[in-house]
Amino acid sequence: MxxxxxxxxxxxxVMPGIYALIIAxxxxxxxxxxxxxxxxxxYLGHGAVDAQPVVDIFEEQYPGISVTLFEQPTGQxxxxxxxxxxxxxxxxxxxxxxxxxxxELDIRNPxxxxxxxxxxxxxxxxxxxxxxxxIHTVATIPYVIGYNTSIIAPEDxxxxxxxxxxxxxxxxMAMADPATASAVHPFxxxxxxxxxxxxxxxxxxxxxxxxxxxxxxxxxxxLGELLITGERAxxxxxxxxxxxxxxxGEPVAFNWATEGTxxxxxxxxxxEAAPNRPAAELFASWLLSPAGQKAFTAGFDSIPVNxxxxxxxFDGTTAADHQLIVPDNAYLAENVGTQVEIVRSAMxxxx
Amino acid sequence: MDDPGKGVGxxxxxxxxxxxxxxxxxxxKVKPKSGFGGAFATRIIWVxxxxxxxxxxxxxxxALLLVSLGAxxxxxxxxxYFEQLALPRVQRALYTTLLVSSGVAVLSVLVGxxxxxxxxRTRMYGxxxxxxxxxxxxxxxxFLIVMAYIALxxxxxxxxxVLVRDLFQxxxxxxxxxxxxxxxxxxxALPSGVAFVFIQTAPLLENMDPSLEEAARLNGARPGxxxxxxxxxxxxxxxxxxxxxxxxxxxxxxxxxxxxxMDYLTxxxxxxxxxxxxxxxxxxxxxxxxxxxxxMLFLYRLSIxxxxxxxxxxxxxxxxxxxxxxxxxxxxxxxxxxxxxxTCVIPYIAILLVSFMGARxxxxxxxxxxxRAYEFVFSSPIFLEAFGNSLxxxxxxxxxxxxxxxxxxxxxxxTRITGSGILDYIAILPLGIAGTSFAVGLIVxxxxxxxGYFPVYGTLSILLLAYVASNIPFGVRISQNALIxxxxxxxxxxxxxxxxxxxxxxxxxxxLVKRGxxxxxxxxxxxxxxxxxxxxxxxxxxxxxxxxxxxAAWEGTGGVQAAAAxxxxxxxxxxxxxxxxxxxxxxxxxxxxxD
Numbered sequence: 001m002x003x004x005x006x007x008x009x010x011x012x013x014v015m016p017g018i019y020a021l022i023i024a025x026x027x028x029x030x031x032x033x034x035x036x037x038x039x040x041x042x043y044l045g046h047g048a049v050d051a052q053p054v055v056d057i058f059e060e061q062y063p064g065i066s067v068t069l070f071e072q073p074t075g076q077x078x079x080x081x082x083x084x085x086x087x088x089x090x091x092x093x094x095x096x097x098x099x100x101x102x103x104e105l106d107i108r109n110p111x112x113x114x115x116x117x118x119x120x121x122x123x124x125x126x127x128x129x130x131x132x133x134x135i136h137t138v139a140t141i142p143y144v145i146g147y148n149t150s151i152i153a154p155e156d157x158x159x160x161x162x163x164x165x166x167x168x169x170x171x172x173m174a175m176a177d178p179a180t181a182s183a184v185h186p187f188x189x190x191x192x193x194x195x196x197x198x199x200x201x202x203x204x205x206x207x208x209x210x211x212x213x214x215x216x217x218x219x220x221x222x223l224g225e226l227l228i229t230g231e232r233a234x235x236x237x238x239x240x241x242x243x244x245x246x247x248x249g250e251p252v253a254f255n256w257a258t259e260g261t262x263x264x265x266x267x268x269x270x271x272e273a274a275p276n277r278p279a280a281e282l283f284a285s286w287l288l289s290p291a292g293q294k295a296f297t298a299g300f301d302s303i304p305v306n307x308x309x310x311x312x313x314f315d316g317t318t319a320a321d322h323q324l325i326v327p328d329n330a331y332l333a334e335n336v337g338t339q340v341e342i343v344r345s346a347m348x349x350x351x
Numbered sequence: 352m353d354d355p356g357k358g359v360g361x362x363x364x365x366x367x368x369x370x371x372x373x374x375x376x377x378x379x380k381v382k383p384k385s386g387f388g389g390a391f392a393t394r395i396i397w398v399x400x401x402x403x404x405x406x407x408x409x410x411x412x413x414a415l416l417l418v419s420l421g422a423x424x425x426x427x428x429x430x431x432y433f434e435q436l437a438l439p440r441v442q443r444a445l446y447t448t449l450l451v452s453s454g455v456a457v458l459s460v461l462v463g464x465x466x467x468x469x470x471x472r473t474r475m476y477g478x479x480x481x482x483x484x485x486x487x488x489x490x491x492x493x494f495l496i497v498m499a500y501i502a503l504x505x506x507x508x509x510x511x512x513v514l515v516r517d518l519f520q521x522x523x524x525x526x527x528x529x530x531x532x533x534x535x536x537x538x539x540a541l542p543s544g545v546a547f548v549f550i551q552t553a554p555l556l557e558n559m560d561p562s563l564e565e566a567a568r569l570n571g572a573r574p575g576x577x578x579x580x581x582x583x584x585x586x587x588x589x590x591x592x593x594x595x596x597x598x599x600x601x602x603x604x605x606x607x608x609x610x611x612x613m614d615y616l617t618x619x620x621x622x623x624x625x626x627x628x629x630x631x632x633x634x635x636x637x638x639x640x641x642x643x644x645x646x647m648l649f650l651y652r653l654s655i656x657x658x659x660x661x662x663x664x665x666x667x668x669x670x671x672x673x674x675x676x677x678x679x680x681x682x683x684x685x686x687x688x689x690x691x692x693x694t695c696v697i698p699y700i701a702i703l704l705v706s707f708m709g710a711r712x713x714x715x716x717x718x719x720x721x722x723r724a725y726e727f728v729f730s731s732p733i734f735l736e737a738f739g740n741s742l743x744x745x746x747x748x749x750x751x752x753x754x755x756x757x758x759x760x761x762x763x764x765x766t767r768i769t770g771s772g773i774l775d776y777i778a779i780l781p782l783g784i785a786g787t788s789f790a791v792g793l794i795v796x797x798x799x800x801x802x803g804y805f806p807v808y809g810t811l812s813i814l815l816l817a818y819v820a821s822n823i824p825f826g827v828r829i830s831q832n833a834l835i836x837x838x839x840x841x842x843x844x845x846x847x848x849x850x851x852x853x854x855x856x857x858x859x860x861x862x863l864v865k866r867g868x869x870x871x872x873x874x875x876x877x878x879x880x881x882x883x884x885x886x887x888x889x890x891x892x893x894x895x896x897x898x899x900x901x902x903a904a905w906e907g908t909g910g911v912q913a914a915a916a917x918x919x920x921x922x923x924x925x926x927x928x929x930x931x932x933x934x935x936x937x938x939x940x941x942x943x944x945x946d
Contacts, residue, residue: 048733048908049907071908079624083795083798087798087803089798089809091891091892171525180622216612217612218609218612220906221907222906225501225905225911228710228711229505230508230712231501231506232507233507241907248910249709249713250711250712
């Protein structure tokens with residue numbers, strides 16, 4: 001009896017300590033290199049067919065994380081996310097899409113995104129790194145002049161943005177409507193604001209475009225359809241779209257504009273209220289690391305911000321061969337309404 | 352010999368229509384018994400139906416209304432309405448919307464009524480083909496048909512335009528046909544309007560008591576005069592109902608104007624959300640749209656005040672009279688052929704060809720033939736999941752709509768409960784709400800207290816709510832039309848014989864109108880499958896449906912060819928489903944008196 005009591009007292013004294021060790025071990029485990037795991041939901045403003053090869057490489061490296069891509073135009077994603085944030089019903093871990101639209105959301109909701117420092121950004125120029133730590137540019141997507149080769153011979157194709165205002169292209173042009181397609185905003189900014197001091201650009205540029213009766217599409221998908229069918233023979237389009245269509249054997253080609261190439265950036269942000277924040281932060285960091293940047297060459301036809309992994313395009317050139325102009329996303333986010341109104345006013349006046 | 356498959360069962364013996372009886376709605380003259388199945392049960396069911404409709408329809412619309420008035424923004428008022436309506440593009444959109452909707456409604460009646468008359472009452476050829484074309488039109492994704500006609504009559508490189516220019520040596524690179532025009536939009540929206548008129552009028556023509564027409568002929572009336580003075584007036588409410596449906600469905604179109612890039616109110620509603628992120632602006636435009644449909648509903652109710660005048664099914668079973676029009680039958684045959692070709696044969700062939708293209712821009716060439724699009728679709732887990740989701744949602748929505756629709760229709764048409772007419776108004780409200788805006792209303796409703804506590808947002812449930820709510824008008828309207836044709840004396844006979852309210856509904860009323868209910872189920876099912884306007888807003892991870900997957904394909908995930916391949920697969924799935932449904936019913940829904 002006495003021995004049993006002593007045993008019980010010993011157990012009562014020892015057991016709490018054992019429990020404490022177990023709990024401390026469980027808490028400390030991640031600190032000893034256990035990778036995050038679980039499901040990761042990414043709100044994707046790009047084509048899933050473009051992003052999937054990148055995601056596949058990530059999942060090979062981190063098999064414990066299962067990534068789901070939910071694709072919608074970035075503008076619509078931002079609206080959806082805003083509504084969810086307002087109701088504290090956020091579902092997404094990450095939003096990955098057009099930087100200007102994400103910046104708009106950031107301005108309205110300063111606490112929505114997690115500020116973090118990626119583990120390894122070697123190879124990324126300083127000016128392309130995030131200023132606020134919340135929105136990180138992972139790639140840039142140049143805007144080029146696409147044309148249908150069944151209708152326009154390469155030697156006759158337009159080679160500058162200003163040339164699109166030439167009356168000979170009347171009825172032959174299409175472009176994405178900036179009111180609905182956020183990816184075209186850098187192009188609009190480029191000719192309206194960046195080149196405003198040069199003759200033929202600024203708001204007057206759009207008068208020339210409007211005079212050619214361009215077909216405005218809600219998004220880049222229909223724009224591509226019009227271009228490849230020849231219904232409209234010329235369009236300012238993203239290099240991603242051109243690469244995909246040329247790779248599919250479509251009769252299209254593109255030119256790099258002589259004035260310079262505006263770029264739409266592909267940016268990523270981790271939600272502060274992400275259901276799986278560790279995995280989200282890991283993915284975002286990985287995407288900015290050399291391994292992630294290299295993954296972009298697997299299928300996402302854009303230009304990784306890491307200059308060590310510049311892809312070669314179908315015309316045999318690389319990013320280094322062109323004058324790429326990266327817009328200020330904060331400026332775009334604050335002035336998107338003005339830009340849209342300039343274009344719309346010009347189109348209305350030409351009706 | 353009466354055909355037991357036509358309308359009323361042969362064992363019923365109540366009187367049929369009295370053309371000069373103006374006693375109004377066919378409400379039961381026998382007071383329901385007390386107890387279960389009696390007056391108490393009737394009121395309970397009425398309350399349950401009202402609550403359900405409030406939840407389904409009113410709650411999202413109320414959310415829209417409050418949002419449009421600035422609730423939550425601290426700036427209550429009609430400012431958003433004035434601001435939006437002052438915009439030139441909104442005024443243009445409003446004008447186009449009303450112009451196209453009115454044009455479709457009128458043309459739908461002008462085409463649909465002769466078409467349904469030809470199928471139901473003449474010896475035209477190709478009746479089954481017309482019926483199939485009607486059904487296919489109802490469930491064909493409008494998005495897919497527009498894609499087909501862009502390929503066919505795109506002004507620059509449309510296949511038909513190129514062929515016509517080559518044939519007639521027209522020296523131009525544009526036209527002669529242009530799908531991207533008001534006329535193009537109207538013609539693309541017309542087939543579904545015709546289909547709505549057809550499904551409202553054809554069953555009525557097939558089940559019409561021939562005694563009045565026979566009396567007219569016996570008195571020397573020629574077929575044309577008989578049709579204009581007897582047949583058409585008897586069909587008035589169905590014609591108006593069909594025209595109303597054609598108008599309101601066109602009013603809320605989204606996919607067609609989106610692809611044609613037309614100024615349209617539904618597009619402005621969507622843009623108000625995505626451009627300015629203004630739920631207030633979107634809500635204001637949505638309410639403006641709703642006012643239009645409410646006005647149409649008011650006109651409809653005015654027209655059917657004297658329901659007994661239109662009662663064409665009584666206790667006797669009968670066979671509608673076939674009219675011998677001589678060479679006139681060929682006119683109806685030609686009309687049917689044109690409709691079938693323009694709405695189904697030509698666009699489906701075009702989509703089929705696109706689905707087998709390797710590169711869309713290389714056109715119709717043997718070396719461009721490829722199975723790549725189908726390989727992509729069948730290997731994509733997203734598309735396969737989308738198909739499954741669509742089937743589940745469509746089945747669930749159709750069943751829910753029919754059950755709720757017949758209950759609501761019965762309460763409105765048959766009972767004397769004070770305020771039963773309110774149910775009718777509530778049930779038809781979704782007709783005037785664009786799917787996109789209704790979806791926004793649902794999102795706001797199920798992200799806000801108290802309903803926000805239920806796990807609805809982001810699941811298939813919220814899509815189901817949208818599908819059920821948006822199709823309630825069809826379920827109620829078709830059930831009402833079916834009930835209007837049934838004399839109340841049959842149900843009164845049941846009640847007098849001791850049957851309860853529920854027994855009467857289940858064993859007398861429903862069998863009499865089962866064909867109409869089956870029409871409603873199939874129509875809702877096939878309408879839900881390609882639903883886009885609400886789905887595009889409500890879809891979430893794991894809740895993609897066929898239409899949103901097709902949009903994604905068209906936007907780049909697979910290309911137009913993949914979207915076309917999905918469309919072909921969808922049509923095959925629907926066709927097989929309908930064949931199975933017909934087998935279960937025991938008779939073909941497409942059969943009519945085809946001799």
